[in-house]
Amino acid sequence: MSGDGIISTTDLNLWYREKHALQSVSMRIPKNKVTALIGPSGCGKSTLLRCFNRLNDLIDHVKITGKITFDDHEIHAPGTDVVLLRKKIGMVFQKPNPFPKSIYENVSYGPRVHGVRDRETLDRIVEESLRHAALWDEVKDRISDSALGLSGGQQQRLCIARTLAVGPEVILMDEPCSALDPIATAKIENLIEKLREEYTVIIVTHNMQQAARVSDYTGFMYLGKLIECGKTVQIFEHPAEELTENYITGRFG
């Protein structure tokens, strides 16, 4: 894979108790590009994604070996500031998970926990994040209403705005459109299109067309292994592995 790697893994293995969920995964995520992770259900895409911001720390009985670096820092090194890591690597989840608070509070939550107190700064961050997430026009008159009153697609864009508000360098997206209808999906895809100018995006998706549309690079996973990884055009048009070709063309089973 070419380009500057911002995140890379070397011989990464992960076990949930006895379940060997990631098997010797080595990959490099290029900076300021969109990388898609595809593969059949249960192959370990979410698990891999959650390794990058160490969210798997929350799960009991997880064992990890191998190396993950972010900006040349090893993220499992002792003394790593996980809080700072997660600030720099934001995440958008499969199901929108706005906090049961107002829209404003949702977006300002991140800056607040990172110590921004000044009301004007917060106002500006909220507005810019919402604009950036293409949600501002839809919610600007109801910014103090509960976020739970938004539609699913709006909630997901709110979660993206919430992530943008802490100024991350990388954004992880785990099937961000799977709970959304085609119109909302198109909005999110547009958003990703814009985000790639300033951020590194890693997106998990089950939708081949979506992967082809939005990503520069694609990794194909199967049963916990990274089978193939490269430029999206290449993966989709001339995959090196037969497994990849079968999956992409839908001849699988």
Add this chain to the structure above:
Amino acid sequence: MREELLKTNFLEGTLVKSFTIPLSALTRSATHARYSLLKEKSIQTVFFSTAFFAVIVVTFILLFLVRDGYPVFTQVGILDFLFGPDWAPTASEPLYGIFPLIVGTLLVTLGAMVFAVPLSIGCAIYIAELASPRAKSILKPAIELLAGIPSVVYGFFGLIVLTNFIRVAFDLPTGETWLAASVLLGIMALPTIVSVSEDAISSVPHEFREGSLAIGATRWQTISRVLVPAALSGIAAAIILGIGRAIGETMAVMMVAGNAAIVPDPVWNILSPLRTLTGTLGIEMGEVAVGSDHYHALFGVAIVLLVITLGINLAAVAILRYLNEGRVASAAKKPFFSARTRARILFAAGTLGFSLLLLILTAAPPYLAALVLFGGGGWYMVRPFIPENRVQQIAFVFIGLATLIVLAILIIILQDIVINGLPALSWEFLTTSPLDSGRAGGIFPAIIGTLDLVVGAIAIALPLGVGAAVYLVEYTQEGRMTQVIRTGVDLLNGTPSIVFGLFGFAFIVLYLGIGVSMLAGQITLALMVLPTVIRTTEESLKSIPMALREGSLALGATRWQTISRVVIPPALPGILTGAILSIGRAAGETAPIMFTAVVFSSRFLPDSVLDPVMALPYHLFILATNVPGSSMNKYGTALVLLLLVVSFYAVAIAARTHFQNKMRG
């Protein structure tokens, strides 16, 4: 079409050119990072301490019981203590054999279960499977109300109404008998068994129900052959919890059992008086000389009692936990016992039921015995020839009957106390001090004393309990330490309230030298409700979706920020509901405060937390058992206590329903 969609959306997006978040405001210096790490660590330590507190309390309870009970084992000898046939601690040649007390405890509990189990399971089946949503919305709170009635009020009702009924019905000199105690304890165990069994039946996966109905089984066949077997281990746990509740009960049983320390003769004579372990403690602890042999013997009794109840409660907890794990861990682990285990359980239950039947038959008049025997035998013969829908009708009649009986019990108790208590209620009754040993005057100091006690108790228990729950749910990975803490909480939960009373007396009153005082009562009550606070808080924390925590952590919030800003606010209603329930429970308890905090009569309010107080439950207890006459004031006190406790429960239940609806809506 698709292309167009994309295009319009693209144009519609209004992107600010450059994104200008002041990153300087967001970056952390190394010192700041270290400081915040330190802060997290100290917060975690605080929470750990609160959680570990439960373990410390259990250790101390054991330690002090053993310290004060040990001498009896060395002097009398363990075997002579446990199996000695005579309990005569005040005789000139004192005898400390607790065999009749152990037998009494077991018999009373057995009788209570014979009464409660069929009614409870019938009622649980009705609520889970047959009741309309409306009926359900009446029945469930009714059952909780039954659970909320203080035990001293049950005892009072038993003493005045139930024993009298038994005396007349069986033509006895006194109605204070094993039968009275068992019926009363059965009623008190009902709510526990009903609600836990109902939970177990309701949570049998829907597919089982549909699968059975889809192959043409009747509803009754589905219930009796699929649902109840699937819920069997849950029902077993419910019964064990009910047993634990019955064995640990003091006040009610002590007021109606007659308290003769004898083994009934013959042993199935349910009309004989008897005496339980708890009753012995309740009666004698108040009058014993500290440090005497008798004193040590009473602590020996408490140890035996504790061992029995803890064993029972741990069994129930193990079963429930096994079930819950089975449910989440894998779908393959079905909620059924293996066929062999089930056969064994059924065999044991059958044998037990049959011997009980015999037992009751020998005690009952012969025509009744004949009726039951012929009825049962006849049913067994004709059963195969009756169409399934007729069987279903018959079964449903019995189930409905069980439910009606439960409701009737509730109504009888409430109406008796309300009708007889209302005339006593007056402004004067509520606001003046008692006169003439409580026969006249009011109960003002008792009301205030009870409020003092519960407010203090909850002020102590709430921070500790919430802290422990936060630690258990939010901070730990399941491991050995959480196991230890959870076991500590379970043990505390299974400890009979009279044992808390003894511990409070030995440790707080005597050892710490605080004396019989409001403070000692508050601490004792706090320890007693601590497990409830922990449990309910845990439940409400667990009900907050993991996704919210992940969302917050993924933004780089610390654990404490996540807990305090994202997790606790929505969990607050649940936590407060638990607190209110605990207040209700504490307000109605007598046994823990009997030796630690109360005086019977006091014209004045306490000056400080180091003074003893009056309390409603204790006042009622003394009026009912030691003060003849004054029937109106007794009922008045019972009604006020009932109203006080029930209003706490009502608030808690209403709040919970409100917030549940809000969550769903």
